[in-house]
Amino acid sequence: MKELEIVIRPEKLEDIKTILDEVNCGGMTLSTVMGCGTQKGISDEGEGVNEFKGLKTTINLLPKVKVEVVVEDSDMEKIIEKVRETCATDHVGDGKIFIKDVMEVVRIRTGERGLKAL
Numbered sequence: 127m128k129e130l131e132i133v134i135r136p137e138k139l140e141d142i143k144t145i146l147d148e149v150n151c152g153g154m155t156l157s158t159v160m161g162c163g164t165q166k167g168i169s170d171e172g173e174g175v176n177e178f179k180g181l182k183t184t185i186n187l188l189p190k191v192k193v194e195v196v197v198e199d200s201d202m203e204k205i206i207e208k209v210r211e212t213c214a215t216d217h218v219g220d221g222k223i224f225i226k227d228v229m230e231v232v233r234i235r236t237g238e239r240g241l242k243a244l
Contacts, residue, residue: 127231127241128202131224132193133159138213138221139191145208146193149201152244155194160187163222188219196228196244 134142139156146154197205206223214220233243 127196127228127244128199129194129196129226129228130202130205131226132195132209132221133161133190133224134193134209134213134221135215135219136189136191139193141212142191142193142209145205145212146195148208149197149205151195151197151201151205153195157192157194159190159192161190162187163219190221196231198241198244 132142136158143154195205202225206225209223230239231241231243232239
C-alpha cells in the first residue's frame with residue numbers, strides 16, 4: 127500500500143475528488159494548508175501581502191489543499207498520471223505528490239487489517 131500526499135491549488139480539489147472516485151478510492155483526508163516552494167510564495171499575480179486568518183502578512187505563503195489517500199500499489203501510477211494530466215497548468219505552484227510506503231492499516235471499529243481496512 128502507498129500513501130499519496132497530494133498538494134494542489136485549491137481550485138483543483140473537485141478534479142482530484144473526481145479522479146479518486148473513478149479509481150474507487152475508499153476515502154481521503156483533506157487539509158487547507160499554506161506553503162511555498164521554488165516560487166517562494168510569488169503567485170502569477172505577483173508578489174504582495176497575503177492574508178492568513180485575517181492577518182495581513184508578508185510571509186510569502188500561498189493557499190494550497192493537501193489531499194492524503196492510501197491506495198493499493200496497483201492504483202498508484204494511474205492516480206499520479208491522472209493528477210498530472212488534470213492539475214498541471216504549466217505554471218509554478220501546481221503542487222507536488224509525495225509517496226510513502228504504508229506498512230499496515232487497522233480499522234479501529236472492527237480491527238480489520240490491510241486492504242480490507244481501506
